[in-house]
Amino acid sequence: MAAILGISAFYHDSAAALLVDGEIIAAAQEERFTRQKHTPDYPRQAIDYCLAEAGLKMADLDQVVFYDKPFLKFERLLETYASFAPRGFASFRKAVPVWIKDKLFQKTHLLEELNQHDGGMDGKTELLFSEHHLSHAASAFYPSPFDEALVLTLDGVGERATTAVFLGKGNQLTPLREINFPHSLGLLYSAFTYYLGFKVNSGEYKIMGLAPYGEPRFVDLILDKLVDLKPDGSFRLDQRYFNYATGLTMTNRRFADLFGQPRREPETEDLAQFHMDMAASVQAVTERIVLALVQDLAREFDTRNLCLAGGVALNCVANGKVLRDGAFDRIWIQPASGDAGCALGAAQVAWHMEQDQPRLPQADRPGGDGMKGSYLGPEFEQADIETRLRAAGAEFHVLAPAALSDRAATDLAEGKAVGWFQGRMEFGPRALGGRSILGDPRSPTMQKTLNLKVKYRESFRPFAPSVLKERVSEYFDLNEPSPYMLIVADVQKARRKQMSEADQALFGIDKLNVQRSDIPAITHVDYSARVQSVDHETNPRYHDLISRFEEKTGCAVLINTSFNVRGEPIVCTPEDAFHCFMGTDMDTLAVGNCYLVKGEQDPALAEDYTSKYALD
Amino acid sequence: MSILIELVHFLVARKKYWLWPMLIALILIGGLIVLTQGSAIAPFIYTVF
Structure with a gap:
């Protein structure tokens, strides 16, 4: 058995990912555990979770791989100051102490931190460093369904590159070209x-x-x-x-x-x-x-x-x-395309390129790729959920899975906002039906209600639809799955509503109040929608819920927004979900087989969520 | 000390000889700044560095 841990940390979106014999066992962002959005901290809890998921200890790891190369970044820093001098002295004065005191010693810090987990590293465990854009490219190519592909990576900046192109073939990634800082x-x-x-x-x-x-x-x-x-x-x-x-x-x-x-x-x-x-x-x-x-x-x-x-x-x-x-x-597209995904990519670079391990076909796997629907985070057993909810003071009903889905579908059809906490947490910034808040997309008022009363965020922000994979093209101008909510497509023309001349003349935010289709809550002002197709293979429970909603309403689409309020990381545990539920105008909450109704909860447990988290 | 050796190896491997004087000056100046202030916290809006 070969176990490789990938780590992304110290800049933003710290994360950890674990491969065992090339298989993605677990991946999670540290923010979900620390409850600090985009945290740059060493991903201690994410690593602990990954190890626990695989039943391993730190000493069982063969390799630990960091997602970028600090010295290359330092080289770019010096060259940038040299080329812009004397401009940039203010930045130089602030940056240099940080590097001299801290960032140049990342390897030492990493070793110290790694050795604090559960007995520490074994003497034979290697610590490796991958390049930033190679890590991104690996996270995009190796789980993809393609035997051969071009890989385009675009971000702010890694060590030096801001844009890079690789050719992925077999188990290798070959760099072809790049654009460097400061052109980004x-x-x-x-x-x-x-x-x-x-x-x-x-x-x-x-x-x-x-x-x-x-x-x-x-x-x-x-x-x-x-x-x-x-x-x-x-x-x-x-x-x-x-x-x-x-x-x-x-x-x-x-x-x-x-x-x-x-x-x-x-x-x-x-x-x-x-x-x-x-x-x-x-x-x-x-x-x-x-x-x-x-x-x-x-x-x-x-x-x-x-x-x-x-x-x-x-x-x-x-x-x-x-x-x-x-x-x-x-x-x-890699669902965790930000720097969190580099943790996964770095581990895959070590497995496929460093160890020269073959890449197995990914297209026949559930969901058609190697990401397991991106459901790679923690999940909780039913007994554990009940214990945790009871300890938090929650009142709940335990229902059979089919009955729970049916109850949630009924509530959704009645216009209620439903918290949906099921199975493993998603890896990446999108909630995909594991940690989601759901609503009825047919409601003309739901977009505003969810934004202002549940999410506490700006009213202009659109919501995304989840649609049954087999129904995608009936609702959207899209002929293929979009499992990770990373493709925007137009709502089908037949579903759009005719605009009056007055409606068409509206500008700016005033456009928001016009109903544009028969699923207005997820139709943006330009008729677009950020589509998530729901696959029975990767998330049967969510698929079943939407199917039941369709049986009741004739609509195979739900509003799906992440289970959090503005500035809060997406919920990770049943307790996080319960606190968010109690802090917002969500009506009901499904956690595993537990069903919670707002009116049955102790009002004393409600907390003010409007200002609990720093605004993002 | 090992970090300095690693840095030397890095610059030799990268053949960035022109960075030597800058690096030495920087370590001196940087060391001074570190010694004369309490904490070194990245103040950047975007974590470019």
Whole structure:
């Protein structure tokens, strides 16, 4: 038996993943355990969980693999300061102590931490370091259903690369090309996220959700001044407008002057049409760059399969355009495309490339790939759930699985918001029916209700649909599964509602109040939806719930949003779920076979969730 | 000490000889900064470094 632990840590989205003989046994983000969103801490609890899931101890591991190479990053740091000097002294003064005191010693820190788990490492356990974009690429290629594929990774920055292309063939990944810091599509998007008053590394989704409310009227200006985009998709960012390479902010005054407005004040300043137009513009530029990169790869190489990873690959609107563009016949996207997924990729690099172990066919596995539906986190036995809920003070009914699904489907059909906590927790940022809050997509008021009373988040933010895999094309303009909610597709034309002239003339947030289809709660203002197709093979219980909802209502779609409030990591344990349930306007909660009704709970257990977590 | 040896090996392997003077100056300056302040916390909005 060969056991390999992958670790991503010390920057953001710390995580751990465990392979045993190449099989993904477990993977989880540390934030779910510590309850600190995007935590950069050493993933102690995630590692403990992974080891427990496999029944192993630290000493049983053959290799531990860190997801990037600190010295290469340090080299880039020095070269950046040298090339920008004397600009950047303020940043230099802050960064150097951090490196000298801490980050250069990551190997020592890792060894110290690893040795604190359950007896520590065995003397023969190796500690290895993979490269950041190779880790991303491995996480995208090895679990994919393809024997051969091009792999495109796009993110903020790793050691040096910000964009990389690999050829995946058999058990090997061969680097083909890369774009280096400071020219970064991820950092361009983050710069706009910062300028629009959202949190970098967290609010990028909001920009994507805000974009359809605006007009992309700044595209030409961005491409003229900020981004030099070549026909092959390669690009350079004019650093005179940015501050991330040498300063402590993402953009500078020249950037604000270019667009004629100062940076939006986070949380306090209302979103205006200008901000929506900026969001629409950077989204359009991102799509243009991604499409140019992908089309050039399709022209140059014979491979018809494409894998995507890196934070930018979570831009499901761009992914949908890549799919519909048709340059590649098939695409597969790693569900944990952010840095958390690098923990998995790093372990796979060690197994396939370092140990030269063969890659087994993935396409015939449940769900059609090696990710097991991305349900790779903790799950809880029924007896354990009952003990935990009782200890938390919850009142519940224990129902048979079929009866519980039927009860939940009935409640959903009556317009209730239902917490759904079943099986293993998802790996990656999306809730896929393991830790979800569900609602009826036919309700015209559900989008607003869920945003404001359950999620405590901005009213403009859209919700995603879960649809039975076999019904996807009846509801959406999509002819293939989208199991990880990473593809945006339009709602089928036949389901859309005719707009009146007055409706069509609406601008900005006013568009939100118009019903656009027979499933309005998941139809965004541009008729798009971030689709999750639910596969009976990987999540039979969720599939059964939607099927029962369809029997009662004729609708094979549910609203699926992550089980958390704004700023909170997705719930991990039954207690987390109960506390979130009690802190919001959720009506009922299903945890395993336990069914909880809000009206039956002790009101004294309700806590104020509106300000419990720092806003993201 | 082992970290310095590893750094030397790294720079030799990468053939980044022009970084030597900068690295030495940096270790001196950095060491001074570390010694003269209480904590070293990354202040960056984006964790580029």
